[in-house]
Amino acid sequence: MQLYTMSEAEKDFLKSYDITRYDRPSVAADIAVFSIMARGGLTGIEQVQDKENYRKAPERKLKVLLIRRATWPYKGCWALPGGFCRKNEDICETARRELYEETHVENAYLNLCGIYGEAGRDPRGWIISHTFLALLDGEKCRLRAGSDAWEARWFDVSFSREEIKKQVEEDGALLENKYFLTLESSDIFATNLSDRREEDTVRLSTVVREQKEFKGYHETVQYEILENDGLAFDHAKIITCAMLFLRRQAETDGKVVFDLMPPEFTWAQLQSAFEIILDKKLLTPNFRRRMADYVRETGQMISGAGHRPAKLFQRNVNAFYGA
Amino acid sequence: MQLYTMSEAEKDFLKSYDITRYDRPSVAADIAVFSIMARGGLTGIEQVQDKENYRKAPERKLKVLLIRRATWPYKGCWALPGGFCRKNEDICETARRELYEETHVENAYLNLCGIYGEAGRDPRGWIISHTFLALLDGEKCRLRAGSDAWEARWFDVSFSREEIKKQVEEDGALLENKYFLTLESSDIFATNLSDRREEDTVRLSTVVREQKEFKGYHETVQYEILENDGLAFDHAKIITCAMLFLRRQAETDGKVVFDLMPPEFTWAQLQSAFEIILDKKLLTPNFRRRMADYVRETGQMISGAGHRPAKLFQRNVNAFYGA
DNA sequence: AAAATAGTGTCTGTCAGACAGTATATC
DNA sequence: GATATACTGTCTGACAGACACTATTTT
Numbered sequence: 271m272q273l274y275t276m277s278e279a280e281k282d283f284l285k286s287y288d289i290t291r292y293d294r295p296s297v298a299a300d301i302a303v304f305s306i307m308a309r310g311g312l313t314g315i316e317q318v319q320d321k322e323n324y325r326k327a328p329e330r331k332l333k334v335l336l337i338r339r340a341t342w343p344y345k346g347c348w349a350l351p352g353g354f355c356r357k358n359e360d361i362c363e364t365a366r367r368e369l370y371e372e373t374h375v376e377n378a379y380l381n382l383c384g385i386y387g388e389a390g391r392d393p394r395g396w397i398i399s400h401t402f403l404a405l406l407d408g409e410k411c412r413l414r415a416g417s418d419a420w421e422a423r424w425f426d427v428s429f430s431r432e433e434i435k436k437q438v439e440e441d442g443a444l445l446e447n448k449y450f451l452t453l454e455s456s457d458i459f460a461t462n463l464s465d466r467r468e469e470d471t472v473r474l475s476t477v478v479r480e481q482k483e484f485k486g487y488h489e490t491v492q493y494e495i496l497e498n499d500g501l502a503f504d505h506a507k508i509i510t511c512a513m514l515f516l517r518r519q520a521e522t523d524g525k526v527v528f529d530l531m532p533p534e535f536t537w538a539q540l541q542s543a544f545e546i547i548l549d550k551k552l553l554t555p556n557f558r559r560r561m562a563d564y565v566r567e568t569g570q571m572i573s574g575a576g577h578r579p580a581k582l583f584q585r586n587v588n589a590f591y592g593a
Numbered sequence: 594m595q596l597y598t599m600s601e602a603e604k605d606f607l608k609s610y611d612i613t614r615y616d617r618p619s620v621a622a623d624i625a626v627f628s629i630m631a632r633g634g635l636t637g638i639e640q641v642q643d644k645e646n647y648r649k650a651p652e653r654k655l656k657v658l659l660i661r662r663a664t665w666p667y668k669g670c671w672a673l674p675g676g677f678c679r680k681n682e683d684i685c686e687t688a689r690r691e692l693y694e695e696t697h698v699e700n701a702y703l704n705l706c707g708i709y710g711e712a713g714r715d716p717r718g719w720i721i722s723h724t725f726l727a728l729l730d731g732e733k734c735r736l737r738a739g740s741d742a743w744e745a746r747w748f749d750v751s752f753s754r755e756e757i758k759k760q761v762e763e764d765g766a767l768l769e770n771k772y773f774l775t776l777e778s779s780d781i782f783a784t785n786l787s788d789r790r791e792e793d794t795v796r797l798s799t800v801v802r803e804q805k806e807f808k809g810y811h812e813t814v815q816y817e818i819l820e821n822d823g824l825a826f827d828h829a830k831i832i833t834c835a836m837l838f839l840r841r842q843a844e845t846d847g848k849v850v851f852d853l854m855p856p857e858f859t860w861a862q863l864q865s866a867f868e869i870i871l872d873k874k875l876l877t878p879n880f881r882r883r884m885a886d887y888v889r890e891t892g893q894m895i896s897g898a899g900h901r902p903a904k905l906f907q908r909n910v911n912a913f914y915g916a
Numbered sequence: 917a918a919a920a921t922a923g924t925g926t927c928t929g930t931c932a933g934a935c936a937g938t939a940t941a942t943c
Numbered sequence: 944g945a946t947a948t949a950c951t952g953t954c955t956g957a958c959a960g961a962c963a964c965t966a967t968t969t970t
Contacts, residue, residue, distance in 0.1 A: 276666075276716075279665075280665045280666060280668065287717050287718075292619060292677065293679065293680040294617040294618060294619050294620070295617060295618075295620055295678070295680075296615060296617050297617070297618055297620065297710075297721060342602075342603045343599075343603060345603065354615065355618070355710070355721075356616065357616040357618075357712075357719055358712040358719075359710075359712075360710050360711055360712075361708060361710050361721065377808070377809040379811045382708065385684060385705065385723070387620075387678070387682075387683050387684050388683055389680075389681040389682075389683075393599075394610050395610075396680055396681075398620060398678075398684065400708070438911060438914070440910065441910060442910060443910070443911075443914055445914065484910065484913055484914060485700070486700040487851055487852065487908050487910065487913060488702045488848075488849075488852055488913075489913070522845065525811075526811075528810055529810065529811055536922090537922080537923080538921075538922080553959095553960065553961065553962085554922090554923080555923085555924070555925085555926095555960095555961090555962090556958095556959060556960060556961080558923085558924095559958080559959080560958090560959080573968085574968095574969090575920085575921075575968075575969080576919070576920060576921085576968070576969045576970070577919075577920040577921040577922075577967075577968055577969070578920080578921060578922045578923080578966065578967035578968045578969095579921095579922080579967075579968060580921075580922055580923090581922085581923090585810050587763070587764060587765060587766070587807065587810065588761060588766075590807055590810060590811075590812075591761070591766055591768065591807060859949090860949080860950085861948075861949080876932095876933065876934065876935085877949090877950080878933095878934090878935090878950085878951070878952085879931095879932060879933060879934080881950085881951095882931080882932080883931090883932075896941080897941095897942090898941075898942075898947085898948075899941070899942040899943065899946070899947065899948085900940075900941055900942070900946075900947040900948040900949075901939065901940035901941045901942095901947080901948060901949045901950080902940075902941055902948095902949080903948075903949055903950090904949085904950090
């Protein structure tokens with residue numbers, strides 16, 4: 271290896287180099303933490319013993335974690351957990367640190383899924399946000415509101431799309447979609463507030479427009495917030511994009527979905543996780559065939575439900591390599 | 594739409610908020626610009642009239658654009674083109690601006706492919722680099738060495754992998770690879786130097802180790818430079834990762850490869866572009882079947898080669914939508 | 917037995933891999 | 944005709960989509 275050695279001239283240059291002369295942004299990491307939970311935070315293994323409907327499996331929902339900001343700007347608004355990158359810290363470490371502070375989860379799936387640096391996105395000044403997608407087993411997680419938050423809560427995610435333009439020409443095309451994102455708080459939360467409000471249902475809804483332009487044979491995509499009710503900064507856009515990122519990941523490389531599962535799970539739970547993310551029904555035999563290599567029988571079974579008991583599976587680690 | 598309105602207290606807070614109290618990094622964009630060209634910068638349509646080998650198609654190679662740094666640090670070393678993000682500029686705009694300055698190309702494929710913010714990666718201080726992958730038709734491009742560079746050149750890319758560890762256990766695995774990257778300058782370049790050297794062949798070679806760890810059912814990947822001869826900063830790592838990113842893109846979504854092609858091309862040229870990137874031979878009938886929808890006949894043909902003439906195709910824009 | 921979910925078998929069409937074969941330009 | 948590349952047809956096996964079917968628990 272040829273080492274790079276500094277000349278005296280270079281050392282002098284560096285000594286007089288003043289990085290603070292230049293405009294610099296603040297750099298932050300925001301995290302879209304998703305999990306799948308049944309009402310009440312159950313993952314679905316424990317059946318809800320509802321007399322009226324003892325046979326029905328509990329409904330499992332996709333959740334995203336939001337905190338209620340205790341400081342300006344957007345004090346009192348809901349936002350993604352996140353924080354500033356510290357010196358000598360990699361931006362991924364920032365994300366991992368913030369994730370731990372908020373959830374006490376150490377080894378979750380965590381992946382960069384976007385960068386937002388538009389001028390004016392934060393009233394405090396020039397702040398570039400690196401957005402991470404985190405996936406975790408909701409059961410493993412103990413929520414904690416950070417020092418800059420009043421509370422932290424899981425929100426049920428409803429997500430839908432509406433095509434509003436499809437203009438195809440000889441040499442290009444323009445596609446426009448509207449994404450409707452509705453977040454509704456459940457009763458699971460951690461709070462720093464002593465004066466808990468009576469009404470504990472929070473409902474946030476946003477509309478984000480996607481403009482895909484095909485020109486010169488590659489696409490450019492832009493997102494713009496059309497409506498936003500209660501979400502801080504440009505987080506409506508960030509959550510929408512994270513949701514699209516998650517969906518694309520689940521379509522192409524189903525492996526990520528396992529990060530939302532508990533260590534042991536049934537086929538039905540795994541399939542429902544896919545169905546929730548992709549927002550469509552899958553055919554059971556085909557789904558099991560496709561995923562067969564990724565799971566391994568544990569020998570254990572579920573019991574207590576009003577029907578044939580299901581086998582419990584775990585991940586087959588060996589199948590997760592090779593890509 | 595519920596607009597967010599600022600209270601007086603919030604306005605006061607923002608007035609007294611001093612962003613400069615906090616540690617902030619400089620933010621830069623570096624661009625790995627790839628193209629495919631035949632020796633001498635031909636794209637392959639014009640046949641090299643070599644008497645000895647008049648029938649042979651000219652060899653087409655994958656190239657990456659490097660500049661020779663005219664300023665410290667790493668003065669005289671080769672580096673990716675790039676520059677600092679300016680205030681009120683999105684990081685993507687930075688990349689596009691730098692790409693234009695260096696190549697005069699305006700509408701190229703440009704996509705974020707990595708972030709490097711490790712402490713100590715730049716002797717000037719805390720500098721976070723956002724790396725972009727750019728793909729362009731080498732013919733369209735007029736190289737220009739920027740103000741901070743002595744020259745800009747295309748380098749032939751040789752890239753190979755060696756597996757050095759594969760340790761698979763019940764609950765996880767550790768995979769290690771070595772990537773050998775060799776860059777060799779061709780004679781195409783733009784220079785700001787008056788004293789051109791006699792010897793104009795430059796050869797840079799680097800070795801980067803990849804450590805993939807599978808634990809808790811998701812992978813973490815780390816890259817480390819083992820050997821580096823002549824490349825500035827951590828650009829050996831960045832180019833290696835960009836190369837892997839390009840390869841993965843070409844495997845999954847072959848569309849990106851079209852960005853390396855001229856407006857009109859033959860099947861053979863398109864196939865060779867894939868083969869160069871993936872570093873493996875493809876079977877012609879299968880390849881054409883898979884790509885059939887993406888191309889459209891122009892009615893024109895190549896002539897002058899010592900064999901049956903090939904049809905010229907262009908992109909079928911309509912096939913590039915829907916994903 | 918009824919309800920509800922668990923789990924399996926199989927037909928079909930599509931598509932990728934492999935290979936054999938035909939076509940047409942220049943020298 | 945030799946050479947080199949262009950282009951096409953078809954067999955095969957893998958696999959995804961669709962659907963019909965059997966199995967087993969609790970009340």
